[in-house]
Amino acid sequence: MNYCSDCGKPIVIEIPDGDNTLRHVCSACRTIHYKNPLIVVGCVPEWEGRLLLCKRAIEPRLGYWTAPAGFMELGETLEEGAARETLEEACARVEIGSMLASVSVPHVNQVHIMFRARLLDGQFSAGEESLEVRLFSPYEIPWQDLAFPSVTFSIKKLLADPHGGMHSHSIKPR
Protein backbone atom coordinates (compact mmCIF):
# COMPACT_ATOMS: atom_id res chain seq x y z
CA MET A 1 0.00 0.00 0.00
CA ASN A 2 1.60 3.22 -1.25
CA TYR A 3 -1.32 5.62 -1.73
CA CYS A 4 -4.47 6.47 0.21
CA SER A 5 -7.44 4.73 -1.40
CA ASP A 6 -9.69 7.58 -0.21
CA CYS A 7 -7.76 10.67 -1.38
CA GLY A 8 -4.85 9.31 -3.48
CA LYS A 9 -2.08 10.98 -1.43
CA PRO A 10 1.02 9.07 -0.14
CA ILE A 11 0.78 6.64 2.80
CA VAL A 12 3.10 6.73 5.80
CA ILE A 13 3.62 3.88 8.24
CA GLU A 14 3.21 4.93 11.87
CA ILE A 15 1.56 4.04 15.17
CA PRO A 16 -1.66 6.08 15.47
CA ASP A 17 -2.59 7.73 18.78
CA GLY A 18 -4.14 5.21 21.15
CA ASP A 19 -2.85 2.26 19.12
CA ASN A 20 0.19 0.03 19.69
CA THR A 21 0.77 -1.28 16.17
CA LEU A 22 2.26 0.19 12.98
CA ARG A 23 -0.52 1.08 10.52
CA HIS A 24 -0.81 2.48 7.01
CA VAL A 25 -1.92 6.11 7.57
CA CYS A 26 -2.64 8.73 4.91
CA SER A 27 -0.18 11.63 5.10
CA ALA A 28 -2.91 14.04 3.92
CA CYS A 29 -6.38 12.97 5.16
CA ARG A 30 -5.05 10.88 8.10
CA THR A 31 -7.32 7.90 7.32
CA ILE A 32 -5.98 4.72 8.93
CA HIS A 33 -6.04 1.78 6.50
CA TYR A 34 -6.23 -1.39 8.59
CA LYS A 35 -5.20 -4.76 7.17
CA ASN A 36 -6.80 -7.87 8.62
CA PRO A 37 -6.78 -11.64 8.08
CA LEU A 38 -9.00 -13.13 5.36
CA ILE A 39 -11.51 -15.92 5.77
CA VAL A 40 -11.31 -18.92 3.46
CA VAL A 41 -14.58 -20.85 3.68
CA GLY A 42 -15.45 -24.24 2.24
CA CYS A 43 -16.83 -27.71 2.87
CA VAL A 44 -16.15 -31.42 2.38
CA PRO A 45 -19.29 -32.66 0.62
CA GLU A 46 -20.39 -36.26 1.22
CA TRP A 47 -22.47 -38.46 -1.09
CA GLU A 48 -23.29 -42.09 -0.36
CA GLY A 49 -20.26 -42.51 1.90
CA ARG A 50 -17.80 -40.85 -0.46
CA LEU A 51 -16.22 -37.39 -0.32
CA LEU A 52 -16.13 -34.82 -3.14
CA LEU A 53 -12.73 -33.31 -3.94
CA CYS A 54 -11.53 -30.99 -6.72
CA LYS A 55 -8.23 -31.11 -8.60
CA ARG A 56 -6.98 -27.54 -8.75
CA ALA A 57 -6.70 -25.86 -12.17
CA ILE A 58 -5.05 -22.76 -10.70
CA GLU A 59 -2.04 -21.86 -8.62
CA PRO A 60 -1.16 -22.24 -5.82
CA ARG A 61 -0.95 -26.05 -5.78
CA LEU A 62 -2.18 -26.58 -9.35
CA GLY A 63 -2.88 -30.27 -9.96
CA TYR A 64 -3.36 -31.10 -6.27
CA TRP A 65 -6.67 -32.13 -4.69
CA THR A 66 -8.64 -29.82 -2.44
CA ALA A 67 -12.04 -29.44 -0.88
CA PRO A 68 -14.17 -26.73 -2.50
CA ALA A 69 -13.23 -23.50 -0.68
CA GLY A 70 -12.31 -19.90 -1.34
CA PHE A 71 -12.30 -16.36 -0.01
CA MET A 72 -15.52 -15.37 1.74
CA GLU A 73 -17.30 -12.51 -0.06
CA LEU A 74 -19.04 -9.42 1.34
CA GLY A 75 -22.70 -9.83 2.25
CA GLU A 76 -22.75 -13.58 2.76
CA THR A 77 -22.77 -15.91 5.76
CA LEU A 78 -20.10 -18.58 6.27
CA GLU A 79 -22.56 -21.25 5.10
CA GLU A 80 -23.57 -19.24 2.03
CA GLY A 81 -19.90 -18.78 1.15
CA ALA A 82 -19.16 -22.50 1.49
CA ALA A 83 -22.14 -23.38 -0.74
CA ARG A 84 -21.19 -20.73 -3.32
CA GLU A 85 -17.62 -21.98 -3.57
CA THR A 86 -18.87 -25.55 -4.04
CA LEU A 87 -21.17 -24.44 -6.85
CA GLU A 88 -18.34 -22.48 -8.51
CA GLU A 89 -15.59 -25.09 -8.21
CA ALA A 90 -17.54 -28.35 -8.42
CA CYS A 91 -20.86 -27.28 -10.05
CA ALA A 92 -22.51 -29.05 -7.12
CA ARG A 93 -25.39 -28.00 -4.89
CA VAL A 94 -24.93 -28.82 -1.21
CA GLU A 95 -26.72 -28.69 2.10
CA ILE A 96 -24.21 -27.25 4.58
CA GLY A 97 -24.04 -28.96 7.99
CA SER A 98 -22.05 -28.33 11.16
CA MET A 99 -18.64 -26.70 11.34
CA LEU A 100 -15.94 -29.27 10.72
CA ALA A 101 -12.75 -27.33 11.32
CA SER A 102 -11.41 -23.88 12.04
CA VAL A 103 -7.76 -23.51 11.13
CA SER A 104 -5.70 -20.37 11.71
CA VAL A 105 -2.85 -19.95 9.22
CA PRO A 106 -1.15 -16.85 10.63
CA HIS A 107 1.88 -16.82 8.31
CA VAL A 108 -0.44 -16.13 5.37
CA ASN A 109 -2.98 -14.14 7.42
CA GLN A 110 -5.88 -16.51 6.79
CA VAL A 111 -8.47 -18.40 8.82
CA HIS A 112 -9.93 -21.47 7.09
CA ILE A 113 -13.45 -22.43 8.16
CA MET A 114 -14.64 -25.78 6.82
CA PHE A 115 -18.10 -27.35 7.10
CA ARG A 116 -19.62 -30.78 6.80
CA ALA A 117 -21.94 -30.91 3.78
CA ARG A 118 -24.03 -33.27 1.67
CA LEU A 119 -24.59 -33.16 -2.07
CA LEU A 120 -28.25 -32.42 -2.77
CA ASP A 121 -28.58 -34.59 -5.85
CA GLY A 122 -25.26 -36.34 -6.52
CA GLN A 123 -24.57 -34.07 -9.51
CA PHE A 124 -21.19 -32.40 -10.01
CA SER A 125 -18.66 -31.42 -12.67
CA ALA A 126 -15.46 -29.40 -12.93
CA GLY A 127 -15.90 -25.64 -12.54
CA GLU A 128 -13.47 -23.14 -14.09
CA GLU A 129 -10.95 -23.45 -11.26
CA SER A 130 -10.96 -27.28 -11.29
CA LEU A 131 -9.32 -29.74 -13.69
CA GLU A 132 -11.43 -32.63 -12.39
CA VAL A 133 -13.97 -33.29 -9.66
CA ARG A 134 -14.67 -36.75 -8.24
CA LEU A 135 -15.91 -38.73 -5.26
CA PHE A 136 -13.40 -40.63 -3.14
CA SER A 137 -14.19 -43.43 -0.71
CA PRO A 138 -12.36 -43.09 2.62
CA TYR A 139 -9.85 -45.67 1.35
CA GLU A 140 -9.14 -43.73 -1.84
CA ILE A 141 -8.33 -40.28 -0.39
CA PRO A 142 -5.19 -39.03 -2.21
CA TRP A 143 -3.41 -38.08 1.02
CA GLN A 144 -0.06 -37.44 -0.70
CA ASP A 145 -1.66 -35.18 -3.29
CA LEU A 146 -3.82 -32.93 -1.11
CA ALA A 147 -3.28 -29.24 -1.77
CA PHE A 148 -3.20 -27.72 1.72
CA PRO A 149 -2.63 -28.83 5.34
CA SER A 150 -6.05 -27.47 6.34
CA VAL A 151 -7.68 -29.80 3.76
CA THR A 152 -5.81 -32.80 5.17
CA PHE A 153 -6.82 -31.77 8.69
CA SER A 154 -10.47 -31.34 7.68
CA ILE A 155 -10.76 -34.69 5.89
CA LYS A 156 -9.13 -36.52 8.82
CA LYS A 157 -11.50 -34.81 11.20
CA LEU A 158 -14.52 -35.67 9.04
CA LEU A 159 -13.56 -39.34 8.83
CA ALA A 160 -13.03 -39.48 12.61
CA ASP A 161 -16.22 -37.60 13.43
CA PRO A 162 -18.71 -37.59 10.53
CA HIS A 163 -21.66 -36.21 12.45
CA GLY A 164 -20.20 -34.01 15.21
CA GLY A 165 -19.15 -30.38 15.09
CA MET A 166 -20.66 -27.10 16.08
CA HIS A 167 -23.46 -25.29 14.31
CA SER A 168 -22.65 -21.73 13.43
CA HIS A 169 -25.20 -18.97 13.67
CA SER A 170 -26.16 -15.95 11.58
CA ILE A 171 -27.62 -12.61 12.54
CA LYS A 172 -29.48 -10.71 9.83
CA PRO A 173 -31.47 -7.51 10.24
CA ARG A 174 -35.23 -7.95 10.64
Add this chain to the structure above:
Amino acid sequence: MNYCSDCGKPIVIEIPDGDNTLRHVCSACRTIHYKNPLIVVGCVPEWEGRLLLCKRAIEPRLGYWTAPAGFMELGETLEEGAARETLEEACARVEIGSMLASVSVPHVNQVHIMFRARLLDGQFSAGEESLEVRLFSPYEIPWQDLAFPSVTFSIKKLLADPHGGMHSHSIKPR
Protein backbone atom coordinates in the same frame (compact mmCIF):
# COMPACT_ATOMS: atom_id res chain seq x y z
CA MET B 1 -12.23 3.38 -2.43
CA ASN B 2 -11.45 6.07 -5.02
CA TYR B 3 -7.76 5.60 -5.79
CA CYS B 4 -5.48 2.62 -6.34
CA SER B 5 -3.48 1.96 -3.17
CA ASP B 6 -0.64 0.58 -5.31
CA CYS B 7 -0.17 3.32 -7.94
CA GLY B 8 -2.47 6.18 -6.83
CA LYS B 9 -4.51 6.34 -10.06
CA PRO B 10 -8.36 6.39 -10.14
CA ILE B 11 -10.39 3.23 -9.44
CA VAL B 12 -13.19 1.98 -11.69
CA ILE B 13 -15.88 -0.50 -10.68
CA GLU B 14 -16.22 -3.40 -13.10
CA ILE B 15 -16.47 -7.17 -13.38
CA PRO B 16 -12.97 -8.54 -14.10
CA ASP B 17 -12.49 -11.30 -16.73
CA GLY B 18 -13.34 -14.69 -15.25
CA ASP B 19 -15.19 -13.14 -12.31
CA ASN B 20 -18.93 -12.63 -11.74
CA THR B 21 -18.89 -9.79 -9.21
CA LEU B 22 -18.26 -6.05 -9.43
CA ARG B 23 -14.80 -5.21 -8.07
CA HIS B 24 -12.68 -2.13 -7.49
CA VAL B 25 -10.13 -2.21 -10.34
CA CYS B 26 -7.33 0.29 -11.02
CA SER B 27 -7.83 2.17 -14.29
CA ALA B 28 -4.06 2.35 -14.79
CA CYS B 29 -2.27 -0.72 -13.34
CA ARG B 30 -5.39 -3.00 -13.45
CA THR B 31 -4.85 -4.28 -9.89
CA ILE B 32 -8.08 -5.75 -8.50
CA HIS B 33 -8.72 -4.56 -4.93
CA TYR B 34 -10.89 -7.20 -3.26
CA LYS B 35 -12.96 -6.40 -0.18
CA ASN B 36 -13.75 -9.21 2.23
CA PRO B 37 -15.51 -9.75 5.57
CA LEU B 38 -13.62 -9.04 8.78
CA ILE B 39 -13.18 -11.39 11.71
CA VAL B 40 -14.11 -10.18 15.19
CA VAL B 41 -12.57 -12.53 17.74
CA GLY B 42 -13.13 -12.69 21.49
CA CYS B 43 -14.02 -14.82 24.49
CA VAL B 44 -16.28 -15.04 27.52
CA PRO B 45 -13.84 -15.53 30.42
CA GLU B 46 -15.01 -17.52 33.46
CA TRP B 47 -13.71 -17.27 37.01
CA GLU B 48 -15.14 -19.23 39.92
CA GLY B 49 -18.52 -19.65 38.21
CA ARG B 50 -18.86 -16.02 37.14
CA LEU B 51 -18.37 -14.43 33.71
CA LEU B 52 -16.21 -11.40 32.91
CA LEU B 53 -17.87 -8.61 30.92
CA CYS B 54 -16.71 -5.11 29.93
CA LYS B 55 -18.78 -1.93 29.82
CA ARG B 56 -17.90 -0.22 26.54
CA ALA B 57 -16.12 3.16 26.68
CA ILE B 58 -16.35 3.62 22.91
CA GLU B 59 -18.99 3.68 20.19
CA PRO B 60 -20.79 1.73 18.91
CA ARG B 61 -22.92 0.81 21.95
CA LEU B 62 -21.03 2.95 24.45
CA GLY B 63 -22.15 2.13 27.99
CA TYR B 64 -23.41 -1.36 27.10
CA TRP B 65 -21.83 -4.59 28.30
CA THR B 66 -19.83 -6.83 26.01
CA ALA B 67 -17.45 -9.76 26.10
CA PRO B 68 -13.84 -8.80 25.32
CA ALA B 69 -13.55 -8.97 21.51
CA GLY B 70 -12.24 -7.01 18.56
CA PHE B 71 -10.86 -7.18 15.04
CA MET B 72 -8.38 -9.98 14.47
CA GLU B 73 -4.91 -8.68 13.56
CA LEU B 74 -2.41 -9.90 10.97
CA GLY B 75 -0.02 -12.62 12.08
CA GLU B 76 -2.06 -14.04 14.93
CA THR B 77 -4.24 -17.12 15.43
CA LEU B 78 -7.88 -16.87 16.50
CA GLU B 79 -6.90 -17.86 20.04
CA GLU B 80 -4.05 -15.34 20.18
CA GLY B 81 -6.45 -12.63 18.99
CA ALA B 82 -9.04 -13.51 21.64
CA ALA B 83 -6.39 -13.44 24.38
CA ARG B 84 -4.94 -10.14 23.12
CA GLU B 85 -8.32 -8.44 23.07
CA THR B 86 -9.00 -9.64 26.63
CA LEU B 87 -5.69 -8.22 27.80
CA GLU B 88 -6.38 -4.90 26.05
CA GLU B 89 -10.00 -4.42 27.12
CA ALA B 90 -10.02 -6.11 30.53
CA CYS B 91 -6.32 -6.18 31.52
CA ALA B 92 -6.89 -9.88 32.14
CA ARG B 93 -4.80 -12.90 31.20
CA VAL B 94 -6.79 -15.90 29.99
CA GLU B 95 -6.41 -19.49 28.92
CA ILE B 96 -8.48 -19.87 25.74
CA GLY B 97 -10.62 -23.02 25.51
CA SER B 98 -12.94 -24.43 22.85
CA MET B 99 -14.87 -22.41 20.30
CA LEU B 100 -18.12 -21.20 21.81
CA ALA B 101 -19.87 -19.55 18.88
CA SER B 102 -19.40 -18.56 15.27
CA VAL B 103 -21.81 -15.85 14.19
CA SER B 104 -22.03 -14.46 10.65
CA VAL B 105 -23.26 -10.86 10.54
CA PRO B 106 -23.48 -10.33 6.77
CA HIS B 107 -25.13 -6.89 6.83
CA VAL B 108 -21.95 -5.49 8.42
CA ASN B 109 -19.58 -7.94 6.67
CA GLN B 110 -18.29 -9.50 9.86
CA VAL B 111 -17.88 -12.98 11.31
CA HIS B 112 -17.71 -13.12 15.11
CA ILE B 113 -15.76 -16.04 16.57
CA MET B 114 -16.07 -16.43 20.34
CA PHE B 115 -14.23 -18.83 22.63
CA ARG B 116 -14.68 -20.28 26.07
CA ALA B 117 -11.90 -19.00 28.38
CA ARG B 118 -10.75 -18.98 31.98
CA LEU B 119 -8.99 -16.16 33.84
CA LEU B 120 -5.49 -17.27 34.77
CA ASP B 121 -5.31 -15.48 38.11
CA GLY B 122 -8.61 -13.70 38.73
CA GLN B 123 -7.00 -10.31 38.07
CA PHE B 124 -8.69 -7.73 35.81
CA SER B 125 -9.31 -4.01 35.41
CA ALA B 126 -10.73 -1.62 32.83
CA GLY B 127 -8.60 -1.18 29.70
CA GLU B 128 -8.75 1.99 27.58
CA GLU B 129 -11.84 0.87 25.68
CA SER B 130 -13.77 -0.12 28.84
CA LEU B 131 -15.53 2.03 31.45
CA GLU B 132 -15.77 -0.86 33.89
CA VAL B 133 -14.98 -4.57 33.99
CA ARG B 134 -16.66 -7.00 36.37
CA LEU B 135 -17.66 -10.58 37.03
CA PHE B 136 -21.33 -11.54 36.77
CA SER B 137 -22.94 -14.66 38.19
CA PRO B 138 -25.32 -16.36 35.72
CA TYR B 139 -28.22 -14.71 37.61
CA GLU B 140 -26.73 -11.23 37.30
CA ILE B 141 -26.10 -11.11 33.51
CA PRO B 142 -27.35 -7.69 32.30
CA TRP B 143 -29.36 -9.17 29.42
CA GLN B 144 -31.11 -5.89 28.59
CA ASP B 145 -27.84 -3.98 28.48
CA LEU B 146 -25.70 -6.28 26.33
CA ALA B 147 -24.02 -4.50 23.43
CA PHE B 148 -24.46 -6.93 20.53
CA PRO B 149 -26.69 -9.90 19.56
CA SER B 150 -23.60 -12.09 19.11
CA VAL B 151 -22.65 -11.42 22.76
CA THR B 152 -26.14 -12.41 23.95
CA PHE B 153 -25.97 -15.54 21.79
CA SER B 154 -22.51 -16.46 23.11
CA ILE B 155 -23.39 -16.01 26.80
CA LYS B 156 -26.59 -18.07 26.39
CA LYS B 157 -24.63 -20.78 24.65
CA LEU B 158 -21.95 -20.78 27.35
CA LEU B 159 -24.51 -21.07 30.17
CA ALA B 160 -26.27 -23.92 28.33
CA ASP B 161 -23.03 -25.74 27.45
CA PRO B 162 -20.10 -24.62 29.63
CA HIS B 163 -17.69 -27.35 28.57
CA GLY B 164 -18.64 -28.29 24.98
CA GLY B 165 -17.59 -26.72 21.73
CA MET B 166 -15.04 -27.43 19.08
CA HIS B 167 -11.30 -26.93 19.34
CA SER B 168 -9.85 -24.85 16.57
CA HIS B 169 -6.49 -25.61 15.03
CA SER B 170 -3.49 -23.61 13.87
CA ILE B 171 -0.95 -24.26 11.16
CA LYS B 172 2.39 -22.51 11.51
CA PRO B 173 5.48 -23.02 9.37
CA ARG B 174 8.08 -25.36 10.82
